[in-house]
Amino acid sequence: MISPEVARSRPGGGPSASAVPGAAPLRILVVHNRYQVRGGEDSVVAQEVASLRRAGQTVETLFFDNAGIRTGWDRLRTAYEAAHAPRGIAAVVEAVRAFRPDLVHAHNVFPQVSPGMHAAVRAEGAATVQTLHNFRVTCANGILMRESRPCEDCVAGSPYRAVRHACYRGSRLGSLAVARMIDVHRRAGTWQRDVDRFIALTPFARARFLAAGLPESRIRIKPNGLADPGLADPGLDTAGPRAGILFVGRLVPEKGVGTLMEAARLGRAPVTVIGEGPEEAVLRRAPGLTVLGPQDRAAVQAAMARAAALVVPSHWYEGLPMVIAEAFSLGTPVVASRIGALADLVADGETGLLVPPRDPAGLARALDRIVEDPDAARAMGRRARQAYERDWTEAAVTARALAIYREAVAARSTDTDRAAA
Numbered sequence: 322m323i324s325p326e327v328a329r330s331r332p333g334g335g336p337s338a339s340a341v342p343g344a345a346p347l348r349i350l351v352v353h354n355r356y357q358v359r360g361g362e363d364s365v366v367a368q369e370v371a372s373l374r375r376a377g378q379t380v381e382t383l384f385f386d387n388a389g390i391r392t393g394w395d396r397l398r399t400a401y402e403a404a405h406a407p408r409g410i411a412a413v414v415e416a417v418r419a420f421r422p423d424l425v426h427a428h429n430v431f432p433q434v435s436p437g438m439h440a441a442v443r444a445e446g447a448a449t450v451q452t453l454h455n456f457r458v459t460c461a462n463g464i465l466m467r468e469s470r471p472c473e474d475c476v477a478g479s480p481y482r483a484v485r486h487a488c489y490r491g492s493r494l495g496s497l498a499v500a501r502m503i504d505v506h507r508r509a510g511t512w513q514r515d516v517d518r519f520i521a522l523t524p525f526a527r528a529r530f531l532a533a534g535l536p537e538s539r540i541r542i543k544p545n546g547l548a549d550p551g552l553a554d555p556g557l558d559t560a561g562p563r564a565g566i567l568f569v570g571r572l573v574p575e576k577g578v579g580t581l582m583e584a585a586r587l588g589r590a591p592v593t594v595i596g597e598g599p600e601e602a603v604l605r606r607a608p609g610l611t612v613l614g615p616q617d618r619a620a621v622q623a624a625m626a627r628a629a630a631l632v633v634p635s636h637w638y639e640g641l642p643m644v645i646a647e648a649f650s651l652g653t654p655v656v657a658s659r660i661g662a663l664a665d666l667v668a669d670g671e672t673g674l675l676v677p678p679r680d681p682a683g684l685a686r687a688l689d690r691i692v693e694d695p696d697a698a699r700a701m702g703r704r705a706r707q708a709y710e711r712d713w714t715e716a717a718v719t720a721r722a723l724a725i726y727r728e729a730v731a732a733r734s735t736d737t738d739r740a741a742a
Contacts, residue, residue, distance in 0.1 A: 325412045326384040346378050347726055350422040350447075352413055352438065354385040354429045361643060362454050365545045366428050372546060372719045383416045385409060385433040399432050400498035404505040406435035413438045417445045423730050424448035424517075431457060432498065436506045439515035448733035450726060452520040455640055458512060459533035461488040461499040466637045469574045471661070476533050480504050507534065517729035520722075522641040523662040529638075541725045546718030547646045547709070550622055563695065563702075565591045566656070566688050567628035569621055569644050572598030577634030577658060580681050584634070585609030588685030590692045592632070595621055626651045629698050630691045633657040633667075636678050641666075649709035654701035656687050672705040 353366045373380050425442045439449045455463035459476050461483035474482050480503040489496040512535050519540045521527040527540050570576050578600050585592045594612045605612045631648040638661025645666050655673035657663040669675040676683040691698045
């Protein structure tokens with residue numbers, strides 16, 4: 322059963338550095354289908370809404386919650402309706418008519434809203450923006466990965482290949498629902514016609530969306546923002562001595578924890594692991610690793626501020642791992658796999674080091690290089706902080722968002738004028 326949560330519009334506390342001088346505040350409706358287990362995307366949406374309000378914009382939210390999908394009948398009905406989601410679209414239209422926004426910014430629309438909301442919103446006269454947090458416009462599981470390896474079978478091919486492999490949560494029924502949604506909107510031209518602007522998180526992601534057929538002229542790149550932890554915070558002690566390598570994340574094969582375990586055995590750099598997952602027991606027995614398990618945010622930040630570098634040895638493309646932004650914000654360089662979005666985020670030799678994925682010996686050499694040359698690692702950390710200040714702060718990211726929004730509104734206005742001529 323759909324139970325959308327509408328938050329009444331609240332303007333922010335006045336314009337900030339991210340507001341356009343002399344421009345009227347925008348009226349923005351944010352639509353998001355929350356996940357059953359709250360994750361990074363849900364946090365990003367909350368952060369963006371707060372940032373926009375602080376920038377003086379008038380923002381209203383319409384959130385859908387998958388916690389209401391409880392019974393087998395609920396799941397079957399939601400799966401059947403996912404391609405068009407008439408009840409979700411009706412809720413969006415109702416919110417648009419009540420609020421009269423300049424634009425509607427959609428985040429996750431699966432399964433209770435569907436991409437069909439964009440045509441309905443445009444019919445009401447508002448512009449639409451879609452953030453592509455994952456690859457679900459072309460991939461059923463949203464991450465272009467199968468059996469712990471990158472997979473692009475459905476990028477230009479049939480999305481129904483996902484059904485054979487049960488790519489969505491190991492379920493053929495669930496995979497069929499997502500594949501049908503992808504196919505319906507690919508054939509209908511939803512992405513070419515009904516979305517005024519797309520937001521991709523990295524250049525790599527943009528390239529994959531172009532390969533999937535999304536219109537090049539409408540895709541813009543904007544990372545997620547991150548509040549400044551404050552380098553002057555005495556609890557973070559970023560000016561003190563740094564030692565060791567830190568891994569933070571889920572302890573699963575695709576995160577490259579097996580490669581990290583072998584690299585720790587081959588190298589001399591001590592590695593601390595924060596996180597939990599099915600590989601935890603194996604990692605606890607591995608030499609060269611200290612596994613702390615899950616930690617709260619304050620403990621993670623303190624560990625990052627003390628580490629000589631953060632390591633991200635992933636085997637898959639990643640979306641936009643905020644752990645890199647967090648490390649950069651603390652002046653901590655990153656050693657990462659040269660794969661997918663990671664190669665966009667880490668400048669080799671500047672803000673960290675890049676190594677081939679699934680290469681324990683290469684990773685061990687890179688980690689040893691960090692701890693054996695602390696001055697060079699410190700210099701990379703300073704450049705990482707500069708990259709954060711340029712690209713990831715709230716002011717920088719909100720300014721990019723507002724520029725994209727104004728493009729979308731202008732494009733929608735032009736289309737309306739042409740239709741009326």
